[in-house]
Amino acid sequence: MDAQLEIQLIATVVAIACAIPGVFLVLRKMALISDAISHSILPGIVIGFFITEDLNSPLLILLAAVTGVITVVLVEAIQKTGLVKEDTAIGLVFPALFSIGVILIAKNANDVHLDVDAVLLGELAFAPFDRLIISGIDVGPKSLWVMGGILLATVGMLFAFFKELKVSTFDAGLSAALGFSPVVLHYGLMTVSSVTVVGAFEAVGAVLVVALMIAPAATAYLLTSDLKKMLVLSVIFGVTSAIAGYWMAHFLDASISGSMTTVLGLVFLTVYLFAPSKGLIAVMYRQKQQRTEVSLLTFLLHLNNHDEESERRVQHLNEHINWQKVRSKTVLDLAQKNNLIAIENDLVTLTSKGKEFTDLALEYIITNKDEKIEHMKDDFFLFRG
């Protein structure tokens, strides 16, 4: 296998291994815990490195993962005191642990060939040089084996505990009532996240692990509300961005992890803007539509209330309801297109359909059942705002 292929393979494995826990972190509103873990494992890595002198040793990964879990426990302990809010607790714990790590490195700079840059930023390009050699035979890059192992474990646990994870993510109370301890699942997820972060930091760096965890999941979340689809989509986004990022870095001659993140960012930005129903453009369009339709309703109610001619003149709209010209024209056009009003000699009257709609709408406003109005609009409107 040549180095290029190996790098892409490692990137793919890292992307998948990160995307799976990432989905659950995003859904549980704990995305920032991954950021906290990725920074606070530093002291664990440093201490592990003092002992083993090898960045890929299982002991080091174990120690660092323990530090990650300790971070979570510390954050929760501070939260439990009620002295500060959760996010403040996160913001206090990880810089402190990170500082300890930086100081440990600085104080032992002469003995340790470990650099804060290396931990934070990682360098995928060097990953193929560190080979795993079993009884004299070169079986491939070490980090591929490490990450592959982590990925297998993650996937295994995902399949084994899918139902439990799902129920505890969406309804912790129900999951506790059914006998799946949310606490155990919580710490299980935290452990998996810690281990993944530790395994991946060498390849992509601590900060960019966060991108690989959150960005694919957030992108998928904008496209679907189905957990299985979300998992599949985020894995797809993660892997394509990782491979596209590698080639971009190849052509720009720049950091692989940086360009992987940039591609992830571009993918997210595209989906954020153009996602069919949850994207920015769709949301803004829908909000504009709803605004016009609310204006229309106000206008119809106004017509319904007033029989006198002076209140039903077209110009009167501008004065009485104080709408701008454009807006009143949009509303009038929409009402006319939907056959809700008829205009004769600048005089607006409700049609029978308009009257029916207004009466129903009044009833809606009085009983105030939120979902009703959308069906009503579907029934009455040929054209939407």
Next chain:
Amino acid sequence: MELSDYFSQVFSDYTLRTITLGTAILGAICGMLGSFAVLRKQSLLGDAISHAALPGIAIAFLITGTKDTNVLLLGALVSGLIGTFWIRGMITKTHLKSDTALGLVLSLFFGFGMLLLTYIQKQPNANQAGLDKYLFGQAATLVESDVWLMAIVTSVCLVVLLLFWKEFKILLFDADYTKTLGFNTRFIDVLITFFIVLAIVLGLQTVGVVLMSAMLLAPAAAARQWTNKLSVMIVLAAIFGAFSGVFGTAISASQNNLSTGPVIVLVAGVFVLFSFVFSPGRGILFKQLRVYQNRRDLKLQKTLQFMFDIARTHEDISHPHAIRILNNFQGYTKATLQELIEKDWVSVSGQNWSMTEKGYDAAQNLYNKN
């Protein structure tokens, strides 16, 4: 250098003086504005923005080609603001939650910044070295003009804070009410956010991207424990921040191989820890003491109630009873009995106790307070 050397040289040595002043001012402004971030539940905004500032620094360098701090910080400010408003847009316009939005902006901007930095490093331009000092911060690179910049920004910020004090305060505690009063909440909101971003950008050079969030949070979180008053909290946070800066600089200057940023953060962390434990109103220590006090009172009352129930059945309330009948009772210990005697509610003679008039009244009114 020993710590005492540091304090004797801090006024005479140019470098030490500059760095100390710089970190002190930085700590003060971060504490001040951090109070708002903490109270607005935007604690991690600082973390996201400091990371989001990185591509701004790189782009500013790519465009101008200079390493002038002010130009680079301007770039950082712009990209920090873009990050902030994107976070806000994501939270209001999509169903992504604030934690996801923060994490996204943090990691995506930072990754893009890294891409640009590595791209710059490969350029045949010898001028680029030293851009990565913004990653971890190097207080040692502070020069007098940087300190002046910080001082000016801090005073501007102070003036704005005093001018808009009422607006900031009311927005902080009741945003809806502010709106109904006719204040332009969006303007106030943008103003305070702008200053928070400004403070973060200023700190990048000194403590770096990663630790900036702690600079913002820690003094404010510590100050919060001592008071419930906004003005006091801000002043306290500024003081804590300034002292963390000075002590951090002192410690790192007196040791070899200690970078200033992490030490400042750890000193601020000590302030937080101390406040968490020892603050009289909210601190863990005094809270625990109050819990014990209440528990003891409750036990005392339980014993008294039990005695009262016995005494009630006798015509003479001070009829003596054997102490050992209390033995199987949960609230009873030698200490509680002793305390009851001290309060003159019960009198003991030999192995018998008897209730006093005063104790009987107290027990009768135990549950009819007011």
